[in-house]
Amino acid sequence: MCIRDRYMGEKVLEITKGEGVNLILDCVGPANFQINSDMIAVDGKWILYGLLGGAKVQEINMANFIPKRINLIATNLKSRSTEFKTKLINNFCKDVLPSLANGTFKTPIDKSYEVDWVNIQQLRDAHEYMEANINSCLLYTSDAADDLLCVDLGGRR
Numbered sequence: 001m002c003i004r005d006r007y008m009g010e011k012v013l014e015i016t017k018g019e020g021v022n023l024i025l026d027c028v029g030p031a032n033f034q035i036n037s038d039m040i041a042v043d044g045k046w047i048l049y050g051l052l053g054g055a056k057v058q059e060i061n062m063a064n065f066i067p068k069r070i071n072l073i074a075t076n077l078k079s080r081s082t083e084f085k086t087k088l089i090n091n092f093c094k095d096v097l098p099s100l101a102n103g104t105f106k107t108p109i110d111k112s113y114e115v116d117w118v119n120i121q122q123l124r125d126a127h128e129y130m131e132a133n134i135n136s137c138l139l140y141t142s143d144a145a146d147d148l149l150c151v152d153l154g155g156r157r
Contacts, residue, residue, distance in 0.1 A: 009038030028053040037064040
């Protein structure tokens with residue numbers, strides 16, 4: 001789910017009948033701190049892997065953390081070994097890509113571009129679209145063989 005507005009936490013709670021979500025993958029960080037803490041379920045896991053929304057939270061309300069037993073896990077790949085990253089990619093290809101390919105796992109796609117390697121204007125257009133920060137969820141580009149080239153899960157911030 002992509003966070004688009006300040007009422008997203010309320011919308012998620014409405015959709016989940018007050019339960020919230022079990023997992024949050026957060027590449028934005030501080031800008032979504034309160035929304036995330038509102039919409040996470042009891043014993044939910046919050047994986048923080050980026051700080052696109054800055055490094056500091058202006059006001060921290062930790063009131064949800066103890067009663068919800070929120071597990072906030074911060075991680076990154078930059079400091080990981082090449083061996084770890086290789087294993088991670090191989091596991092993703094083995095465990096996740098088949099579900100994407102056969103339609104079992106679906107993700108909203110905001111826009112897609114087919115890349116023509118003779119004229120790479122489509123790739124430039126995709127990059128400009130992403131840089132403008134107007135994509136709402138997933139943006140991907142592929143070559144004619146339909147191989148995934150790049151993915152942006154950020155969306156509007």
